[in-house]
Amino acid sequence: MNLVIEHLSKTYPNGTKALSDVNLRIEPGMFGLLGPNGAGKSSLMRTISTLQEADQGSIRLGDLDVLANPDRVRQVLGYLPQEFGVYPKVTAAELLDHFAVLKGISNKSERKQVVDGLLQQTNLYNVRNKNLGGYSGGMKQRFGIAQALLGNPRLIIVDEPTAGLDPTERNRFHNLLSEIGEDRIVILSTHIVSDVSDLCRQFAIINKGQVLYTGDPLLAIEEIRGQIWRRTIGKHELDSYQQQFAVISSRLFAGQTIIHVHSLAQPGNGFESVDPTLEDVYFARIHAAEQVATPQVVNG
Known part of the structure; x- marks a missing residue:
């Protein structure tokens, strides 16, 4: 189905x-x-x-x-x-039993069996008589x-x-x-x-x-292999890099900023190729969609 x-x-x-x-x-x-x-x-x-x-x-x-x-x-x-x-x-046992009644399980013994089974499955059976608060x-x-x-x-x-x-x-x-x-x-x-x-x-x-x-997440990662580039920059440089490159993510490490750039070719000196992750796929797709929605304005 x-x-x-x-x-x-x-x-x-x-x-x-x-x-x-x-x-x-x-x-x-x-x-x-x-x-x-x-x-x-x-x-x-x-x-x-x-x-x-x-x-x-x-x-x-x-x-x-x-x-x-x-x-x-x-x-x-x-x-x-x-x-x-x-x-x-x-x-937990009382409230789950109540929900089971609302779900249409009217037979008491059947309901207890279902409730106990679900509490076992969710690893809550030993605390079934503890208030949910x-x-x-x-x-x-x-x-x-x-x-x-x-x-x-x-x-x-x-x-x-x-x-x-x-x-x-x-x-x-x-x-x-x-x-x-x-x-x-x-x-x-x-x-x-x-x-x-x-x-x-x-x-x-x-x-x-x-x-x-x-x-498929694995196929999505393979689709951008060779297109994700990393560089460590100063925090004050981030705006400049965002204007020059398709910076899809940034994070701080040891007081410096690590950026990931999505590019079909080597973006420039100082960038190294990295194995992509699903996070890179996600940020690259979001970034590309936002660029389409808000195209760059070129003066002149």
Whole structure:
């Protein structure tokens, strides 16, 4: 069962164009939706999950028309939104049991079996009787995945799930996502490039409501091999280099600035070729799109 999105557009009442002619074909497995904050990721996730309507376009999950049949979609959907609230004075077992009732699991013994199984899967069983207010951020995110898995959904959407997690919890969460993404569609919406490179076999880059690229992360990296160049410069030189070269990223190291430039040929003395990463792919695509949107003005 594939998720097929065609010509999807959404403009909010304040005039913000959140989605512009989005086209995606997503197969079972982990799919990364990568973009900066405000790129349209959450708008797309909310539309797929039937929380808002589109202005035009279509979404199909197998034979199911998502936009025309929201109730049927919700029966096969698991969703972990970016902002996931919990009742702080309720235990994980109690709240997950409540969610299971809402999901239609009415038989008490069956419900207990499902709840216990999900708490085991998310490594929360030993703290199932602890109030959720005492959970760490990572534990709350794992509880969010547990509720998203209720009803054995065929489509799972997780929106910015690792933001704010420490490295240990992030690694644990990655392992959990990898496990559940083996036999169903899992869409991982994030601005963290390493989340996608670690987990996803397919991904898309989105910015300002437009899909800039879709494909395999490894192939995307190969496409720009030999085109990424690095140089260490003084912090005060950054503006000058940005005017002369396609500087796609910069970072500080030991008080100096390391820049990455995207160029088909050697940019000049002092630059060295480096092996590209998915981060370079991401920044290069964002930079190229912004250059098209705001072309340089030449005087004279």
